[in-house]
Amino acid sequence: MPNRQTNHSGHTVHVDLKDRSYPIYIGQGLLEKAELLHRHIPGTQVLVVTNETVAPLYLERVCAALAGFDLGRVILPDGEQHKTLETTTRIYDALIDQGFNRSATLVGLGGGVVGDITGFVAATYQRGVHFIQIPTTLLALVDSAVGGKTGVNHPRGKNMIGAFHQPRCVLADTATLSTLPEREFRAGIAEIIKYGLIQDYAFFQWLERQLAQVLARDPAALMYIIEQSCRNKAYVVAADERESGQRALLNLGHTFGHAIETATGYREWLHGEAVAVGMCMAAHLSASMGWMTAKAFERTEALIQAAGLPVLPPPLSPGALRKLMAIDKKATGGRLRLVLLEGIGSAVVTEAFDDQALTATLEHFTAAAGR
């Protein structure tokens, strides 16, 4: 597990990637700590990218912390449906308009969509410039801002276009969660439950016991779940930066979830909501094959439901879901690869599941959703 340090009235989790290592600063009010940002900006040019929802809340504060730099800003429309190659051109245009060069730094201020797009542009502008993540949603704080996956969606597949590009630091200000709408907050809980399911049984048990405090956004509980999640993610990413093996465990529920998101055009479902259903499906399939107990499936479903997350997919046919799962990038060499559970806290990446059991799981969930 990464080291833990306290040096800015918060905690620091280190992502250990040799010359691409970086700190995740976690704490209340970090947006005001200009020196944390400054020490990770090597040049003079900084472009802050955010969206219409986040801009009125935090953009001025971040720009104030960046006073003295040659500063630009881009405000994107809000929503997963804008995470496209077309939207990236707005950022490239701004960089060129301002004459920004290879020593420029891009700051992604917002949720997962802003972070993924901004990171992709940072990975590809002049073949790579610097990048800093300032996540403002729970999901981004605990997942998408950490690990260097960047990218945009293709109309027919999520994250089909992208690059690995590590940030120079992640600034996770827990104060930004106070303005997060309830639905988005709960969507973030899905990825937190995921860490418990794939490799941290003690964390899963803690969540079962302390969910009420988490949902009440108790500051100590938030600090704990964010740090624990970042530590879990940093551990996996350090072991397998480019997802040649182990890192794929982080995709628990995602192959099912991406199919739901693609089917609904990235509009109706939040990513975390789709992943929540996907984890239920993965747990159901795992239990139906006897890889884990029915009780473990029930605990999984119960925790997800208690977090106010959906446990059933939208009305879709099993065949439609199956077809969309096949296009997911985790498919390799024709055979579908899934992340399944051998118990709570123990996930595996496998192609060796029972195909009929998968069909039965899809039928079970789509039938239940149709009722």
Next chain:
Amino acid sequence: MPNRQTNHSGHTVHVDLKDRSYPIYIGQGLLEKAELLHRHIPGTQVLVVTNETVAPLYLERVCAALAGFDLGRVILPDGEQHKTLETTTRIYDALIDQGFNRSATLVGLGGGVVGDITGFVAATYQRGVHFIQIPTTLLALVDSAVGGKTGVNHPRGKNMIGAFHQPRCVLADTATLSTLPEREFRAGIAEIIKYGLIQDYAFFQWLERQLAQVLARDPAALMYIIEQSCRNKAYVVAADERESGQRALLNLGHTFGHAIETATGYREWLHGEAVAVGMCMAAHLSASMGWMTAKAFERTEALIQAAGLPVLPPPLSPGALRKLMAIDKKATGGRLRLVLLEGIGSAVVTEAFDDQALTATLEHFTAAAGR
């Protein structure tokens, strides 16, 4: 310098980049040698990308060599003006249409534009798939196919969007040069002269003596200049893959040249032609500051002219050229960085040139072009 091997009735130059090392196979009729391709394709899915000019000449032959693979093909329009983010969507669409996954291999069959676009899509489809270069123009054989630079143009700047992504091999079939139009052939000579200018005086002298054989496309002369150029490029790339220093020497003439290309909308001037003028300008500026002799400038200009390449820019004002140079990505931190010469065979990357001398050189060339 990289090793040289002979094992397929041709030569092999190795690009030494640790786990990203790869061979450049150079020889007559290599397109027919299916086993050279097969040994570098790890999966079953292959997408060949080419353009309307190259397709009728070589696409069937390459597809025949790839019989047995799950094979797709994309034929792009020909020309630098199509090297855009918009064109990449045609390749992403084809990959998704065919359900291609992370183990897929993209083959770029064509000149620099096809290679750069195909490489960029390979770098970014599902965050990176395999890539093979089959260059069919002299410029691509000796320059753009080697070294892992991929990308597309922005309407206001060349190669502004891109990634470093090394191919698994480069298959340089010298037989493809027989169909190359004379103007494109000569454009390729510009990059070959460049290697002599930046670091290989003996090669420059050889070119001065043997230019007639080269222009007559004498097979032995072609084999020699291609191998010598690939060895020079492989040497520089191995020392500095991501252009943090040394590699920038390869941009001799390019900051001037890109300004010409951008000013003319990537339509009228071939890249090699613009670089040819740019090298004359760099040599003129170097000589005017006394960094090298006037005689060295004259030899440079004479060799470029003898190769049938332009030595004067299109009608543009010095100010317009200067402005377009500033946006070039080699500009760092506000100060323009140029590759200049301290003699034939000895280039330097520098910001420490005399600004008035640059202005005088731009005025000299634009005035001469206006006559």
